[in-house]
Amino acid sequence: MNFPFYIAKRYLLAKKSHNLINIISGISVAGIGVGAFALIVVLSVFNGFGKVIESLIDTTTPDLLIEARKGRYIPVDRFPSTAIAGFDEVRVVVEVLEEDALFRYQDKQHIGRIKAVSTSFSDTYVLDSLIIEGSPQLGQEGRQAAVAGLGVAWYLGLRADGRSGLLQIYVPGRGNASAFQPDQGFNMDAIQLGGIFSSQQEFDGQIVFVPIDFARKLLGLYGQASSFELYLREGAHVSKVKKQLNSVLGEDYLVKDSHEQQETLFNIMKSEKWAIFIILTFILFMATFNVIGSLTMLIVDKQKDTAILRQLGASAEMIRKLFLAEGLLISTAGGIIGLLTGILVVWLQEAFGLIRLGDGSGNFVIDAYPVDLQWHDILLVLVTVLIIGGLSSFVTVRRLVKKVL
Secondary structure (H helix, E strand, C coil): CCHHHHHHHHHHHCCCCCHHHHHHHHHHHHHHHHHHHHHHHHHHHHHHHHHHHHHHHHHHCCCEEEEECCCCCEEHHHCCHHHHHCCCCEEEEEEEEEEEEEEEECCEEEEEEEEEECHHHHHHCHHHHHEEEECCCCEECCEEEEEEEHHHHHHHCCCCCCCCCCEEEEEECCCCCCCCCHHHHEEEEEEEEEEEECCCHHHHCCEEEEEHHHHHHHHCCCCEECEEEEEECCCCCHHHHHHHHHHHHHHHEEEEEHHHHCHHHHHHHHHHHHHHHHHHHHHHHHHHHHHHHHHHHHHHHCHHHHHHHHHCCCCHHHHHHHHHHHHHHHHHHHHHHHHHHHHHHHHHHHHHCCCECCCCCCCCCCCECCCCCCHHHHHHHHHHHHHHHHHHHHHHHHHHHHHHC
């Protein structure tokens, strides 16, 4: 048996000569426990919100996006869409043409973007899962229709009831507009609203889906696309397909997966998570001052014991290891208690949704705070507790034991 550890365990559990030392030791364990509890709970909440946002993005983000490395547009007749559609793991290839636009309906107007898609977009069933009013189809019975985001519809007062007037869409015209007739710098066309969809707020407040033939006529970009979206079959390996596409397309095109398409958003979420982690770690570091106080008083209280141990042949190094083990035991006990409590709370929240969002009126995407417990976060918190506790104990023991001995 490890002798310093055995004595340290006895010191931790046994009653001291001064009851104040027991109280401070208990406060030390509780302080470390609260810090570990806060770390694992907050990290789990960030993971939960990340999964919610990722699920919302996934509904409107293709598995792979292909853009021209140089220039804004891709000539459709030069793009090997037929060869790509023949890949075993590719389910649908969609031609996309996007442009900034001004939407106008009656006396209201709103700036956003049109996202024009080819007829193959209906095979993705993206709008079918998001539609909240009207039809997800961008055209039926020979008539073209638009599907607007909920935010755009709210700003303009649109309804997909078939009785509303036409939605007017203005886009910048190609060429130089006359300084005396600035209205000639815009192309305008009108289209019937067929449906309204809802996904994430930023997307809903900007996008209106229209047929690509309508957009090409409006923009004067016949035979052009701004990008190609690929939707893969279930279970497909995105990285494998991306590698195949890069070999087929060469250096002229840029292929992005879903995370690369939303790189800024995911980087912001990751930065926020680690910023909170650093702040809570600093709070945990402050809590270790209780460990320093507990060790200091214990070393002073056990001077007679250390003198006896020295007479029995214990070296100064063994005495240092004894008190260092005491500090690590306090940190470990607090960390494990805090982690177990945090894991229990996260599990209860995930299973029963104890803490709700809002008043239950259904105005939120989710009803309760989302949580997602990940094992690498548990390991990270435990390692952080041990490092901070170990360093504070090492510094304290190294300085005080010299004076006592």
